[in-house]
Amino acid sequence: MTLPEDPMVFVGTTDLAGLLRGKAFPVSAWDKRSRRGVGWTPTNVQITCFNAIAPTPFGALGDLVLVPDPESRFQLPGGDGRPPLDFALGDIQSLDGEPWDYCTRSLAKRALAELEAVAGLSLVGAFEHEFQLSDVAPVPGDSYGFRGFRSAQSWAQHLIDAMAAAGIGPDTFMKEYGPSQYEVTTDPFDGVRIADVSAITKLLVQEVTTRAGHAASFAPILDPESVGNGVHLHMSFLDAEGEPATYDADAPHGMSEATRHFVGGILAHLDQILALLAPSDISYLRLTPHRWSAAYNNLGFRDREASVRICPVTAKDETSIARQFNFEVRAIDAAASPHLVLAALVFAGVEGLREKIEPPAVTQEDLSELEPDELAARGFARLPQSLLEALERLEGSEAVRRWFGAEFVKVYADHKRTEMSVIEGLSDAEKCARYSEVY
Numbered sequence: 450m451t452l453p454e455d456p457m458v459f460v461g462t463t464d465l466a467g468l469l470r471g472k473a474f475p476v477s478a479w480d481k482r483s484r485r486g487v488g489w490t491p492t493n494v495q496i497t498c499f500n501a502i503a504p505t506p507f508g509a510l511g512d513l514v515l516v517p518d519p520e521s522r523f524q525l526p527g528g529d530g531r532p533p534l535d536f537a538l539g540d541i542q543s544l545d546g547e548p549w550d551y552c553t554r555s556l557a558k559r560a561l562a563e564l565e566a567v568a569g570l571s572l573v574g575a576f577e578h579e580f581q582l583s584d585v586a587p588v589p590g591d592s593y594g595f596r597g598f599r600s601a602q603s604w605a606q607h608l609i610d611a612m613a614a615a616g617i618g619p620d621t622f623m624k625e626y627g628p629s630q631y632e633v634t635t636d637p638f639d640g641v642r643i644a645d646v647s648a649i650t651k652l653l654v655q656e657v658t659t660r661a662g663h664a665a666s667f668a669p670i671l672d673p674e675s676v677g678n679g680v681h682l683h684m685s686f687l688d689a690e691g692e693p694a695t696y697d698a699d700a701p702h703g704m705s706e707a708t709r710h711f712v713g714g715i716l717a718h719l720d721q722i723l724a725l726l727a728p729s730d731i732s733y734l735r736l737t738p739h740r741w742s743a744a745y746n747n748l749g750f751r752d753r754e755a756s757v758r759i760c761p762v763t764a765k766d767e768t769s770i771a772r773q774f775n776f777e778v779r780a781i782d783a784a785a786s787p788h789l790v791l792a793a794l795v796f797a798g799v800e801g802l803r804e805k806i807e808p809p810a811v812t813q814e815d816l817s818e819l820e821p822d823e824l825a826a827r828g829f830a831r832l833p834q835s836l837l838e839a840l841e842r843l844e845g846s847e848a849v850r851r852w853f854g855a856e857f858v859k860v861y862a863d864h865k866r867t868e869m870s871v872i873e874g875l876s877d878a879e880k881c882a883r884y885s886e887v888y
Contacts, residue, residue: 456532460487460517460539463553463648463786465864466498467728467888471515476535479517486514489541494551495864498729498784498887503867506860513549515539521645523615525653529660536652538645550854553788557641560795560852568707568802570686570694572795575637576647576787577777579625579678580654581671583885584664587628597624601631604661608633611653617646627676637683647680647787667783668888669732673877677735679742680783682790683760685775686711696774698767702750702759702811703774712757712776713808714801715794716746719756719780720832721846722793724839725861729784730869731880733835736780738817743780745816745829748808755812756780756832780832784888796852840865 458479461471472487491507522537541552548555564570591597598605601624609619618636625632633654638646651667658665670677685695686707697705704712727736738744741753749755762773781790800806809828816829824830833839840862843849850858872880 453532456535458482458517458522458535458537460515460537461648462515462539462541463644463788464496465494465551465553465786465789465861466496466868467784467786467789468498469648469652470496471539483517483519486516486539486542489513489515491549491551494860495867497864497868497871499868499871499883501867501871503860503864505863506856512544514542514544516542521642521649523649525611525614525656531656531660534656536649538648550857551860553786553792554641554644556792556853557644557788557795560792560799561640563799564795564802567799569689570707571639572643572684573637573639573687574643574682574684574775574791575620575635576643576650577632577634577679577681577683578647578650578654578667578783579627579630579632579680580651580665580667580783581627581631581678582629582658582663583666583671585629591624592626594624598622600624604657604663605631607660608653608657611657612650615649615653617650617653627678628672630676630678637685639687641788641791643682644787644791651783666885666888668881668884669727669729669782669784670735671881671885673731673734673881677740677742678783679735679779680781680785680787680790681777681779682781682794683775683777684794693771693774695776696771698770703770704759704776707802708776709808710801710805711798712748712801713806714798714804715757715778716748716808717801717806718797718846718848719746720830720839721842721849722797723780723833724836724843724865725789725793726778726781726785727839728836728865729782729884730836730872731877731884732782732784733833733839734877734881735782736832736834738815744832745824746809746832747812747816747829748776750811750813752813753779754815757808759811784884793849793852797848800848800852836865836869 455475457473459473461469491511495503495505517537517539525534527533541549620634688694743756
């Protein structure tokens with residue numbers, strides 16, 4: 450392949466549909482564009498995942514810029530008939546350089562700044578992703594197995610190499626339980642880089658599998674009768690001196706006071722932010738009991754059906770345990786913008802820190818076996834069971850309107866209702882097929 454004399458750089462943003470959108474420009478203009486950005490249109494925020502445009506308060510008016518962040522930039526060589534890739538994430542700003550209210554990356558930065566201002570803490574975290582190859586026939590008996598790994602190793606090795614080239618520390622890769630399903634995890638990062646790495650990891654999976662002739666989908670669920678594809682966000686804290694602040698050896702289940710209140714804030718508001726974490730019509734086929742996802746607002750001790758799980762550690766000494774100790778949020782899928790997920794969870798957690806919200810008692814049981822009155826008496830509630838219900842909770846939340854702004858909530862709800870209107874009347878299986886093509 451002949452290399453272009455002035456190759457293009459793509460600058461992208463994760464939008465309300467959870468997709469990467471952006472613009473490309475010649476690499477010779479990088480210095481100028483990294484200062485001034487590229488032009489962006491406000492109404493773009495209302496392009497749904499099915500390309501229908503939702504009602505917009507902006508119409509044809511307004512101008513913005515998408516400004517690339519040099520720290521997020523990476524390059525990959527070309528191969529298998531595809532040109533080299535030069536990519537950076539960016540922030541949407543006004544022409545005066547102010548963060549735009551609907552820029553998901555800027556919202557995540559604002560939430561992280563509030564965490565530091567309120568509690569003196571910085572966040573460390575990593576997203577885990579599950580995906581399926583929709584064009585590969587499943588092999589019985591390959592779940593978690595060597596045979597499943599070996600059949601994918603050729604493209605998986607390219608994925609690990611691409612992640613390393615993008616500055617992402619690969620952690621693990623495995624053949625997951627579901628048909629033609631895989632999981633990839635990364636090393637932890639701090640600040641907004643947590644969400645950046647999630648977006649880039651998904652991009653790299655699709656880039657590498659496409660080069661290998663496969664079709665990878667991160668859709669929440671491909672078959673209503675089968676397993677779903679989850680996203681798990683692992684989180685921990687560092688104090689102002691850079692020391693671990695998540696663990697307390699003398700506290701129940703090892704949770705420091707800050708951890709307890711942060712998790713309390715998440716669980717107290719989880720039903721109100723679920724439409725941001727699980728934002729597709731089919732997300733709620735996965736968020737049901739016995740799917741190892743999340744169905745209640747519970748904190749579980751090493752329980753993979755809990756919305757928030759206290760994770761196990763392998764370290765033995767107290768110093769190492771403190772650095773390894775973390776919790777994960779499991780009520781997420783990849784139809785969501787990772788930046789919007791990060792913003793919502795941190796805003797909710799900071800509310801918990803500010804108001805000293807206590808989480809419900811830690812569980813190690815199947816909550817679906819309890820009667821509703823017993824669940825309520827113990828502070829548990831079934832999470833919304835449809836996107837429509839989740840949107841109603843979002844719109845009715847004073848806290849969410851305060852964190853994101855009332856107009857943001859309206860725009861987001863209009864976006865999602867328009868998305869649902871496109872697939873209205875389809876069966877669950879037909880809906881899954883439509884989403885699998887997008888994600």
